[in-house]
Amino acid sequence: MDHLFTVAGRSATPISPTELAAEGLLERQHLQEWVIANPQVLGKSVLVITAEFDRWADSDGVPARDRLDVLGLDATGRLVVVELKRGTADRDVHLQAITYAALVSRFDLDTLAQAHRGFLADRGQALDLDACRQRLLDHVDGEWSPELLQRPRQVIIAADFPKQVPHTVVWLSEMNLDIDLVQVGLWRVEGHLVAGFTKVYPTPEVEEFTLAPARAEAKAEAEARQHPGHNLVGRRPRPRPGQSRPRRVGGTGRDRPCGPRQAAPRCHTQHPEGLDEPARSPRSHTVRALDHVRRRGGRHREPRRPCRRPPRHV
Template identity: 90%
Template sequence: MDHLFTVAGRSATPVSPTGLAAEGLFERQHLQEWVIDNPQILGESVLVITAEFDRWTDTDGVPARDRLDILGLDVTGRLVVVELKRGTADRDVHLQAITYAALVSRFDLDTLVQAHRDFLASRKQALDLEACRQRLLDHVDGEWSPELLQRPRQVIIAADFPKQVTHTVVWLSEMNLDIDLVQVGLWRVGGHLVAGFTKVYPTPEVEEFTLAPARVEAKAAAQKLEERSRARNAVHVLVGAGLLPDGTKLRLTPRHGVTESIREAIAAWVGEDDSRATATWSNNTAKPLAWEADSKAYTPTGLANHIFHSVTERKADGIQGTTWWVVDTSHVPDDVDPDEWVALAGADLASLAKRLNGTGKDWTGLHNLLGAIPPGRWTTYGDVATVIGSHAVPVGTHLATCDQCPNPWRVLNAAGRVSTGFRWADPTRTDTPADILTAEGIRFDGDTAAREARLPLDELQRLLGS
């Protein structure tokens, strides 16, 4: 952030920058604590494992003097090595970061668990080793990968960087080392200090190029990161959209990352015990699948990897597990209309997430739209979902449990019938949506509403904007 201003109407007054040293602030007592309290500075979803770590020894057993400022863990299972400088970085700061990365690349889960327990204890947070272990495992989307631990990401935070550092880091990135440079700025505004953190390298435009591995082993690690990120995003999209109710049954259909012969071997293995082919969904972004074969919780990719290993006795590599699990529409969850549910037949988690990307559970638009539907007209869950950017299933599920939705009886299923999942917010009501619609002038042929009373999609869209 090169320029900062205080603004009063048309007037913008520059704010002069200051620095940590000038304000009597230090790396350990201040800058380090800012980062620990706000780990988003280090990237998306980073868990701080430890700080001030110095419990390593050389080959002779003599304690080393090196002190790692902060060590984090991201959701893909990679370590994040953080080096802090309150002023301009030293010309060899990248060498320090590389040294720490080399040291922690030999860490295993037990080492990290112990370090995390000690770190929390130093901050008056009591957590035993088993709880710390579970915390680390739960933070990672997918199974724990020792291979990914060997490729730490490095973050150097400083007030400024000399050209020797920036030029060298660009070259190291091209040589497949993952290094971020983050600039910390400080300003005094209205009697308060304001700190800003700006990622100066790699920029979004060059990040894809500089971090694209060229060596075979680097490509494998990058692919695994990509697959985990895709799986994580799919789960978050589905949970955020509320598409799949808790208890949704999923069936195993191996797709991505396996050959036809392995698919046949998995099918034969499943034939020995059908519970191996079934999982139950819960809206938990950490581990949303409960496998019927052992009742344990997994991520989609974690379970796919487990099944792959059980069948082949080999370690899976690069499987996108969200493509392996398909909605079993023969099991209809409560409060879901069967006619809408059957539309999900054959859809896997990855394709559903792609369809719903950007969809959330803010129902304000739905409530506004329902309130605008006039008496004597009806619409469908699918048309409402199209207009508000959702899906028929979460719309129907919401209407079945909402006590604030206006005119819920004016929404029918795709066949023009009252959904079997429809519920009144007032359980004492004995009339039906069909009774009200009939009173409003809509004709029914048996249990199906007259098509001429259905609102066209374009008219429904205009109602939302009115």
């Protein structure tokens, strides 16, 4: 949101923006709670599973110090990894989000249910593990897909982004990796603080005209590698075994099945005796015309271009 005004009739007074740090607002205690209370800023139909998840451990049982800000689940069954920055994001903030996405890609339904139960218990809601598991299943439209859990969507929320971050995120999105950039703004209006969340990338125009075709082509290429008999997007389908390939008719764009080739009809002339004889080629008529000119001693002229159908002899 670039401009914000207070209006009174015909007058509009611009409001100067402020910053979270200048107003004494913190990342965990304030910005994170705003997102948890209003998950619609993360996308449509997002259920918050947990926040500040830090129970990571390697194969030796050594705990890791990484802390995931917010983890959600959308209605399609994909996880939503959220990274929060109350100020300007770092140049490598997308790498941090990718790291968390790689970590949560190994989660299964039981792991998510346990994390959700702990998240609700910290907020005074007591649910058993089966109830948390069923709550996650009910939130997803359709069947639960473990394959979709391996491709989480990432959302980075910050007050501003350096140029390196959008540049890299655009390229990663073209490589079929979903990352959303959301800018949070803060204004003080008549003694009240007003916060706004603006989706910087991808914009609706980019999603419609740039990202969707690229992802469709990438999906088609992946399917073509799995099924070599299929063609890529935009190509005519290959004929099945025993089926002829359609061909164009007269440049009208319509196709018709191609049957067995038929010989082109030959031109015939009426023989004086009533019999049909094959017509002479155009070259034979040209040679005869030149011989006729030479016999009469006339000037040589370039013969006309012979027509496709020679004149009928009388």
